Amino acid sequence: MKRKKINLNLLVGCFVLLFFLVTMVVSFFYTPYDVNAIAVSNKLQAPSSAHWFGTDPFGRDILSRIMAGTQTAFFVGSVVTLIGVVFGTLIGGFAGYVGGWLDEIIMRAIDALMAFPGIILAIMIVAVFGTGTLNTAIALGILATPGIARIARSGFIQNKQLEYVSAAKSIGVHPLKIIFREILPNIYSPLIVAASVAFAIALLAEASLSYLGLGVQPPDPSLGRMLKESQEYLTTSPWFTLAPGITITLLVLGFYMLSNGIRDLTDHRSK
Amino acid sequence: MTETLLKVDDLKKYFPISGGIFGRKVGEVKAVDGVSFILKKGETFGLVGESGCGKSTTGRMLLRLTEPSAGTIEFDETLLTDLSKKQMRKKRRDIQMIFQDPFGSLNPRYTVQQIIEQPLIVHGLGTSKERSRMVEELLETVGLDAYAASRYPHQFSGGQRQRIGIARALAVRPKLIVADEPVSALDVSIQSQVLNLLKELQSEFKLTYVFISHDLGVVRHISDRVGVMYLGRLVEVADSNMLYVSPKHPYTRALLSAVPVPDPKNKSNRIILSGDVPNPAHPPEGCAFHTRCPLAADICRKVRPELITDEQGHAAACHFI
Numbered sequence: 001m002k003r004k005k006i007n008l009n010l011l012v013g014c015f016v017l018l019f020f021l022v023t024m025v026v027s028f029f030y031t032p033y034d035v036n037a038i039a040v041s042n043k044l045q046a047p048s049s050a051h052w053f054g055t056d057p058f059g060r061d062i063l064s065r066i067m068a069g070t071q072t073a074f075f076v077g078s079v080v081t082l083i084g085v086v087f088g089t090l091i092g093g094f095a096g097y098v099g100g101w102l103d104e105i106i107m108r109a110i111d112a113l114m115a116f117p118g119i120i121l122a123i124m125i126v127a128v129f130g131t132g133t134l135n136t137a138i139a140l141g142i143l144a145t146p147g148i149a150r151i152a153r154s155g156f157i158q159n160k161q162l163e164y165v166s167a168a169k170s171i172g173v174h175p176l177k178i179i180f181r182e183i184l185p186n187i188y189s190p191l192i193v194a195a196s197v198a199f200a201i202a203l204l205a206e207a208s209l210s211y212l213g214l215g216v217q218p219p220d221p222s223l224g225r226m227l228k229e230s231q232e233y234l235t236t237s238p239w240f241t242l243a244p245g246i247t248i249t250l251l252v253l254g255f256y257m258l259s260n261g262i263r264d265l266t267d268h269r270s271k
Numbered sequence: 272m273t274e275t276l277l278k279v280d281d282l283k284k285y286f287p288i289s290g291g292i293f294g295r296k297v298g299e300v301k302a303v304d305g306v307s308f309i310l311k312k313g314e315t316f317g318l319v320g321e322s323g324c325g326k327s328t329t330g331r332m333l334l335r336l337t338e339p340s341a342g343t344i345e346f347d348e349t350l351l352t353d354l355s356k357k358q359m360r361k362k363r364r365d366i367q368m369i370f371q372d373p374f375g376s377l378n379p380r381y382t383v384q385q386i387i388e389q390p391l392i393v394h395g396l397g398t399s400k401e402r403s404r405m406v407e408e409l410l411e412t413v414g415l416d417a418y419a420a421s422r423y424p425h426q427f428s429g430g431q432r433q434r435i436g437i438a439r440a441l442a443v444r445p446k447l448i449v450a451d452e453p454v455s456a457l458d459v460s461i462q463s464q465v466l467n468l469l470k471e472l473q474s475e476f477k478l479t480y481v482f483i484s485h486d487l488g489v490v491r492h493i494s495d496r497v498g499v500m501y502l503g504r505l506v507e508v509a510d511s512n513m514l515y516v517s518p519k520h521p522y523t524r525a526l527l528s529a530v531p532v533p534d535p536k537n538k539s540n541r542i543i544l545s546g547d548v549p550n551p552a553h554p555p556e557g558c559a560f561h562t563r564c565p566l567a568a569d570i571c572r573k574v575r576p577e578l579i580t581d582e583q584g585h586a587a588a589c590h591f592i
Contacts, residue, residue: 163376167439170334171390172363185380 010261016254020070020247027067035068036060036219044237053243056226057233062243069223069244072216073203073251076137080202083141085195088148089184095149096156097179107153110146118143119208126214136215140205144198151194155187189263196259200252207248223248276479277310277333277447282342284328288552300552302328304503305342307578310496312446315473315480317494317511319487319526321548325503327371330451330483334366335359347446364394367440371452373432377424383410383435384420390443409438412475413468430461434468441472449481454489466493487530491515499523502551502559505578509585519587521564558590566591 032052042059045051053062095106113121125139159165160183168182207224209215216222223244230240283306285299303325310316318326331337333344335351344351347365354362367390370376377386387409388402397405407417413434424432433453440448450469454462470493472478484490490497490511497514499507499522507520518524525542544563549555555562561571570590580586 163370163372164378166331166336167368167370167376167436168378168389169336170363170366170368171439171443172360172393173389174360182378186378 007261007264009257010265013254013256013258013261016250017258020251020254021074023067024070024074027064027071031061031064031067033061033064035064035221044233044240046237047239054237054239056229056240062226062240065221065226066223066243066247069221069226070247070251072133072220072222073206073248075133076140076206076216077199077202077251077255079134079137080140080144081195081199083138084144084148084198085191087141088145088194089152089191091145092149092152092154093156093179093184096153097160097175097183099157099160103153107150110149113142114146118205119212122205122209123212123214126209131214131217133216133220136206136209137202140202140209143205144202148191148194148198151190152187155190156183159183159186192259192262196255199255203248203252274312275309276312276314276347277481278343278345279309279329279333280307280343280345282306282329282332282344283340284325284332284337285340298552301503301554302551303332303339304554306500306503306505307342308498308505308508310447310479310481312479313473313477314495315482315493317490317497318481318483318500319485319490319497320500322485323548323551324500325551326483326485326500327451329500330368330449330481333447333449333481334363334368336368361394364390364443365445366447366449367443367445369433369436369440369448369450369453372456373429373436374424374456376436377432379424381423382420383422383424383427386424386435387420387439387442390439394443396443405442406438409442412441412472413438429457430465433457433461433465437465437468437472441476444476445478447479447481449483451483452485453482455484455486462489469493487515487526499526502548502554504559504588505586506560506589507585507587508578508580509587510583513583513585519585519592520560520589521566521591522560523587525565558588 037060039059042055043057045055047054051061051063053066056062056065091106091110095103122139122143125142126135129135129138156179165178165182168178173182203224206215206222207227210222210225211228216225218225226244227241227248230237230244233240282303283301284303285301287296288298288300289296306325306329308316318329320326328337332339339352342352349362351359351362381389384403384406387406391397391402391405396402406420410417410419415431415434415438419427419435424435427435453469454465457465466489469480473480480493482490482493494511497509497511498505499514499520501522507514507518507523514523515527518527525544528540528542542565546563549559549562557573558564558571558576561567564571568590574590576588576590578586578588579592
């Protein structure tokens with residue numbers, strides 16, 4: 001007697017993200033106007049049938065720039081999350097499973113990294129390796145790693161003392177397999193949540209870095225920088241702020257709902 | 272036919288206690304302090320004692336899940352304590368363990384099929400088709416339906432999960448099974464079912480058990496020989512009947528007197544032990560039991576009694592036997 005409960009989080013999250021993914025894919029082939037075409041005579045127009053979301057101070061079409069901006073958003077978010085989750089899990093999992101002085105050393109290094117003001121560390125990394133979208137993403141990925149490492153570590157510490165790990169050892173399972181095949185699947189849920197948060201923070205952090213001129217460089221469209229550029233015109237042209245603001249909100253929300261949905265789906269115990 | 276399968280000699284496990292900012296070693300807990308016993312093929316050796324007496328640690332050391340600090344374990348003419356980690360992993364095929372907690376010992380992410388066939392995969396036995404058939408057979412052997420294979424552990428009751436754990440232990444046809452409190456987490460009615468299953472399996476597969484429990488009644492039911500542990504040492508070892516009928520060590524007598532008798536008219540003389548088990552980080556001088564022993568004399572406070580075996584094979588460590 002299985003009654004399927006609708007996973008609303010998953011449904012809505014998937015829908016929102018799918019919408020933006022489609023938007024992103026479309027933007028590679030088609031945008032209503034040229035993303036970087038400047039038309040000063042058209043500047044700061046209110047939304048109309050010609051420019052659905054209006055135009056910016058250079059007369060560029062905001063809809064076109066937002067469509068293209070989702071490319072940057074997904075790229076930065078994915079790279080950051082990927083770096084954070086892969087290295088965070090490896091470092092945290094290793095430290096947590098092995099324990100002892102190795103754990104001590106690794107975690108103190110992680111603490112040091114966390115104690116550093118994030119944005120300053122990001123600026124430092126960008127200053128060393130140069131600006132640009134990829135470097136921004138790598139810098140933010142390094143920033144996301146410690147938090148995820150801690151979550152992974154606590155999950156591993158909790159799980160390694162459970163009897164199923166002893167059972168796996170007593171069977172003769174290789175330690176690496178115990179780490180990746182036995183314990184890791186049991187801490188997917190907190191990791192997925194951490195990953196979604198990392199994705200959301202990455203979007204916002206990219207905006208801050210771009211604001212400081214260290215992130216995505218003009219004229220590449222970035223939702224974060226559009227938000228910043230729109231500040232001056234907040235009272236006169238609110239649509240300029242609203243369009244990228246709502247887009248970022250929806251993206252973050254979509255990712256959050258998706259992660260909640262996945263957690264409900266994968267957690268057998270919560271059923 | 273009574274070949275020796277397992278020979279444990281002077282097994283010790285000292286856990287360091289670290290303190291201070293640099294984690295200096297400030298002492299050690301003598302969890303297991305010189306345990307020796309011999310187990311013959313097909314026998315069941317019961318290990319009883321209070322919590323914290325080192326019986327579980329002893330059991331884990333037999334599989335080297337906990338590395339012994341000193342002492343040797345000889346299993347089937349191989350010195351387990353000399354094997355490398357890799358060799359030990361291979362050897363684990365012959366020694367399996369049944370765990371206490373039927374909820375924690377099965378990985379919640381795996382189906383029963385995956386759980387039971389895991390030891391087969393690790394030791395490279397059978398093709399995937401053969402393994403499925405073996406899992407089905409194993410499930411039937413332990414009294415579960417074959418369709419259980421596709422389910423997850425959380426869909427079963429404690430007793431059923433313990434049966435799954437037993438099936439997993441049986442999968443590679445081990446020679447020795449270390450059962451660490453296998454029934455203490457189960458309801459009494461289920462306990463006897465699982466115990467009888469273990470007994471049936473023993474005669475069917477010619478298994479040898481090390482059966483760890485704090486429940487004297489359970490141990491009597493299943494064991495051929497029983498060892499009583501106190502503060503990391505064996506204080507008495509004897510054939511099950513001998514131990515229960517004529518216990519020698521005062522600790523054993525006190526434990527046995529605490530077993531309830533289902534007869535309201537039977538007024539047994541219970542020996543009540545006062546105080547707690549001493550801290551194993553600072554065990555008492557002499558006989559470890561002297562702080563609570565009704566017979567304690569001066570000699571007990573100074574000289575630690577050796578485990579002395581009489582002609583009937585009944586061993587006890589006490590000055591007054």
